[in-house]
Amino acid sequence: MTNSIEDIEDADCILIIGSNTFEQHPLIARRVVKAKDKGAKIIVIDPRKTMTAKQADLYLQIVPGTNVALINAMMHVIIKEGLIDEEFIKNRTKGFEELKKVVEKYTPEYASKICKVDKDLIVEAARVYGSAKRASILYCMGVTQFTHGVDNVKSCCNLALITGNIGKRGTGVNPLRGQNNVQGACDMGALPDVFPGYQKVNVAYEKFEEIWGVELNHEMGLTIPEMIKKAGKEIKFLYIMGENPMVSDPDIKHVEKALKSLDFLVVQDIFLTETAELADIVLPAACWAEKEGTFTNTERRVQLIRKAVNPPGEALEDWVIIKKLAEKLDYGDKFNYKSPKDIFEEIRKVTPQYAGITYERLGVDGIHWPCPNETHPGTPILHVEKFLTQDDLGRIFPIEYKNPAELPDDEYPFILTTGRIIFHYHTGTMTRRSKHMINEINDGFVEINPKDAKKLGIKNNDLVKVSSRRGGVAVKAKITENIKEGVVFMPFHFAETAANLLTNPAIDPYCKIPEFKVCAVKIEKL
Amino acid sequence: MKYLLVKSTDSEILKRAECGGAVTSLFKYLLDKKLVDGVLALKKGEDVYDGIPVFITSSDELPEVSGSLHCATINFGKIIGKYFADKKIAVPTKPCDAMAIKELAKLKQVNLDNIYMIGLNCGGTVSPITAMKMIKLFYEVNPKDVIKEEIDKGKFIIFLKDGTEKAIKIDELEERGFGRRKNCQRCEVMIPRMADIACGNWGAEKGWTFVEVCSEKGRKLIEDAEKEGYIKIKEPSKKAIEIREKIENVMIKMAKKFQKKHLEEEYPSLEEWQKYWNRCIKCYGCRDNCPLCFCVECKLEKDYMEKGKIPPNPIMFQGIRLSHVSPSCINCGQCEDACPMDIPLSYIFHRMQLRFRDTFGYIPGVDDSLPPLISELDK
């Protein structure tokens, strides 16, 4: 997030796109509620009329995968009606003229045909966002999980940049991270192309060779979809930690084949997941309450966690497992840590954003990175005075709308979009072991619009078969007005009715995220 | 012997004590003489806004838990019912703690024979977030620099690292939407007479604790502790008793004013309630934190409730809890504190209770009987 969670309360307009904030980030929704109580206008863009959409002043029920067209049209209106922040564009950005040219053709009428959203609603949303003093954008996987995910994100940035909604309280472009420490994992370089602190492997490798005292591979690594593709071929051994691709990755049938073709599979997790069941060796790990360390949350806040109980049985903290492995590999001297604090001291040394953070300073509230030195208070809001570019200017990238990789046709006439529900967490590794959660709901379903259901002769709770080019799933139908006509929705938590048997492994060319949010399916009554 | 002035005989305790050190000395007596297994109390956590319930079993640990924490809004009722039902304990109780414990005792969730309730007069608590915000806004200091806080003579006083202190009238803070929790503003029970004794500084001479003896057990405790030399006792003057009464009456009047304001003048309309219920994410926080919701098999989790969907139907979800709990609602505010969606839950529960009280005369946490409907069911 460019901004902090707390300052959302100060927004006059909150544009929520591709995020079901109330179900997936309730404590961020709480800030939305507070802003709304103070008079902020809420705009929600989502193919599903989610609980979040129901809180909105303006709700735009979009066709999945058409975000770019919609945002371009909003910018078209904003530019035409003079709602841009000229000062900001002039002093702080670059690329506006090109953007202007590109969005020229994205009239509300034109976008309305692509997105299937009433053109007047687009105009109104543009006016509300464009005329707000402080407007904040919240987005989530409904923006990123597309073959043009990066384009979507850039579009959101464009919108914020041309209206000057960045660098102050109650504004910003705010991706909501789905896990407590996914930000921290990225910060630490758990990505194929960077070392800690987003230092590119092909650039910073010498620095890290010196610090770590080993020779390093300076070629970019592989993303998960690439690993799965190469499993059994170039890749013979895979070590998976805290990830359950047998439920969470697209095209599970293919994932299973890939994992089974490995020579050796090690899975480290707190429970025996669907993926761990395929492993040659399972390393039992400690859960959050059983270890010490830091988590860095979606607002870049580094937070200290303390152990409440010891890990059960043979389970160990992740860092202890890694240290022991290193010792077996004769690298014990390089992993000579006695505690998570020792590791944090190294993190500070190699990660410029964390340099000023110490365990002592973290206290209960934590510190927002970047925090370059020990007297720096941390940075809840990014880009206040300048952007992190060589010339300090924010880049506006004109974006053309592109179709998703797989569109409905005669054989597979519906768009399937996938997501989560409030009661379960990701692949259910944890929540599906909770009595209270499974009492609430423990089965998958497919949401179908009543009009589509009628055409197919499907009634509520009927068992239907949803199939795509990759596989089929028998699942209960849930007939609801909340889903757009022509679109169906499935939660991906449930391995028995795995939505990801159907999804398309096509990926974004830049960040390699799979297109979980759009694929073509057909539906038959069973 | 109904009203007493009590003073500790322990110079260490007196040094730390805010007024006479009676409470700490009584705990010391109970622990030393092994009359209880332990004392359940609050200890200061990371800062003054953080209170952690601890169970201490030796009087050496008493310094950790003495002193009040007005920003720790924990209620002990449920903790005792859940974790200490089979222990002999002593516990310092604000009126809402004592009322919760009393209600739970009627419902056989705790056994009063096992509990010494050392009541503390209470003029209200402040939620930690509100406290930090108002300290930043109106006291214009960094909330982290506060090392101690106090409520005295209608003022919220903070003591800073650098030795200075700052005070602002609670009235003023509340006019601006800060100050005590909303339920505390409406609370009419300042003196916990349902506890075994009620302690405080209202009417007390400097260096003494004013104690009202409220039960036979309380009387014996005071007598024995004096006999064993833990405390000194003297009679308060008539004037002291009058002052205390006057303070109490003024505060009750103020509470009634707030009841009128919150529960009538500013009470949310039906549409506003609809808007609130539409935000409910069915997290069960209100139920889990309500001291009176203790059922092993809660009706809210039964199959006739529509499952797997939010917001839940308010007539069923909030409605069932209202019908089960509101007759005995003690307006402790735990539900509202817990609600992640900022739904003003204790407004509706408190208002329903007051209606119930007006109709049936039942005062929860004070009356010895069960609420009329529950007693009907019992027969």
Ligand code: SF4
């Ligand atoms: S309903 Fe709320 S205010 Fe009433 S007793 Fe329960 S938690 Fe306290």
Ligand code: SF4
């Ligand atoms: S809502 Fe009713 S059934 Fe559920 S715990 Fe509370 S009192 Fe018991």
Ligand code: SF4
């Ligand atoms: S605490 Fe609030 S959000 Fe949670 S169940 Fe209760 S009313 Fe709903």
